Amino acid sequence: MKLEDFIQQHRSEFEEEGPGPRVWAALEKELPVRQRPTVVRMLARHWWKAAILVALIANAGILLKMNAKKDAGVVLPEIAEMQGYYTTQIEQKLDELKALPPEELGLDSTTRRELEIRNDTYKLLERELQNNPGNERIRAAMIRYYQMKLELLDRILSEHEKYNDEIVTPSNKKDVL
Amino acid sequence: MPVTDQIVVRCRKGDVRAFHELYEAYSRAMYNICLRMTGHSSDAEDVLQEAFVQVFKNLEKLESDSSLTAWIKRIVVNHCLSYLRKKKVSWEEVGEMEAAVETEVDEEAHALTVSMVKEAIRELPDGYRTVLNLYIFEEYSHREIAALLGITESTVKTQFMRAKEKVRQLVKLKIKQ
Numbered sequence: 379m380k381l382e383d384f385i386q387q388h389r390s391e392f393e394e395e396g397p398g399p400r401v402w403a404a405l406e407k408e409l410p411v412r413q414r415p416t417v418v419r420m421l422a423r424h425w426w427k428a429a430i431l432v433a434l435i436a437n438a439g440i441l442l443k444m445n446a447k448k449d450a451g452v453v454l455p456e457i458a459e460m461q462g463y464y465t466t467q468i469e470q471k472l473d474e475l476k477a478l479p480p481e482e483l484g485l486d487s488t489t490r491r492e493l494e495i496r497n498d499t500y501k502l503l504e505r506e507l508q509n510n511p512g513n514e515r516i517r518a519a520m521i522r523y524y525q526m527k528l529e530l531l532d533r534i535l536s537e538h539e540k541y542n543d544e545i546v547t548p549s550n551k552k553d554v555l
Numbered sequence: 556m557p558v559t560d561q562i563v564v565r566c567r568k569g570d571v572r573a574f575h576e577l578y579e580a581y582s583r584a585m586y587n588i589c590l591r592m593t594g595h596s597s598d599a600e601d602v603l604q605e606a607f608v609q610v611f612k613n614l615e616k617l618e619s620d621s622s623l624t625a626w627i628k629r630i631v632v633n634h635c636l637s638y639l640r641k642k643k644v645s646w647e648e649v650g651e652m653e654a655a656v657e658t659e660v661d662e663e664a665h666a667l668t669v670s671m672v673k674e675a676i677r678e679l680p681d682g683y684r685t686v687l688n689l690y691i692f693e694e695y696s697h698r699e700i701a702a703l704l705g706i707t708e709s710t711v712k713t714q715f716m717r718a719k720e721k722v723r724q725l726v727k728l729k730i731k732q
Binding site for chain 1: 569570571574575578582583584586587590599600603604607608611612667669672673690691692719722723
C-alpha cells in the first residue's frame with residue numbers, strides 16, 4: 379500500500395483538535411471593524427427605545443394635525459382621573475430610573491430628557507386635549523401614549539436589571555461575543 | 556447564496572459575530588495545516604493568527620466566483636511557507652537528481668498505525684515534510700507545489716519520493732522497536 383493511500387484511508391485520524399483560545403483572543407483585538415461614534419453605537423444598542431420615542435412623537439403629531447381646528451373646552455373628570463393614574467405610574471418609574479447612574483443605564487442625556495414626563499410632546503398633547511375635551515380619539519391616543527411610555531420605562535428597567543444579572547453571572551464569560 | 560458567502564457579506568459590513576463565525580468554521584482545519592507544516596503547536600497558532608489577520612483584512616478583495624475555502628487555505632499555506640523560509644528551509648536539490656523509485660510502506664502493514672505515520676512525518680526534515688504535506692494532505696499537484704516553493708516540478712517529485720522513502724524507513728524502525 380502506498381503511503382498516500384494509507385493516509386487517505388485514515389484521513390480523519392490525522393486531524394488534531396483546533397487551536398487554543400489565545401488565537402481568537404488576539405484576533406478579536408485586530409478585527410477590521412470600523413469604530414462607530416459613541417452616539418451611533420448607543421443608538422444601535424438602544425434602537426428600540428429610540429423607535430418607541432419616534433412613535434410617540436409621530437402619534438402626537440398626527441393628533442395635533444387632526445384636531446387643530448377643534449374648539450376649546452374643559453377637561454372632563456374621567457380624563458383627569460386617567461391622567462392622574464398614568465402620571466403617578468410613570469413618575470414612579472422615572473424615579474426608579476433617575477436613581478440609577480446614567481453610565482449604567484446606557485442612555486444618553488437626550489434620551490433621558492425625552493423620558494421626562496413633562497417633555498414638549500406631552501405638553502402639546504395635553505394642550506390639545508384641553509382644547510378638545512370630549513374627543514374620543516384624543517382620549518384613546520392619550521391612553522396609548524401613556525401605555526407606550528409605561529411600557530418603554532418598564533423595558534428600560536427590566537433590560538437594566540437583566541444586564542446587571544448578566545455581568546455577575548460567571549457562565550457568560552464563555553460568550554466571546 | 557451559500558452560507559459562507561453570507562458570512563463574507565456580513566464581515567465586509569464589519570459584523571464582529573460574522574468574523575467569529577468565519578473563524579469557527581475554518582480555524583480547526585487551518586490550524587491542522589499549520590501544525591503539519593510547522594511541527595510545533597505554538598508556532599502553528601502564531602502562523603494561524605497571522606494568516607487570519609490577513610484573511611480578515613483582505614475579504615474585500617475576494618472575488619465572488621472564487622472558492623472561499625481555497626482562498627483561505629492558500630493564505631494559510633503561504634504563511635506557513637514564510638515561516639519555514641525564515642527558518643532557512645530550502646527545497647532545492649543538492650547534488651545529483653537520481654531517479655526516484657516508488658516504494659511501499661506496508662511490509663509489515665498489519666503493524667502500521669496512524670500514530671507511527673504521524674510521528675514519522677513529524678520527524679522528517681522540514682523540506683521533505685513540506686512537500687509531502689502539500690501533496691498528500693493539502694492535495695496540491697506537483698505543478699502547484701513547484702510554483703508555491705519556487706522550484707521545478709521534477710524537484711518536487713524527487714523530494715516527494717524521498718520524503719516517502721524516509722517515512723517508510725522511520726516507520727520500519729518504529730515497528731521493530
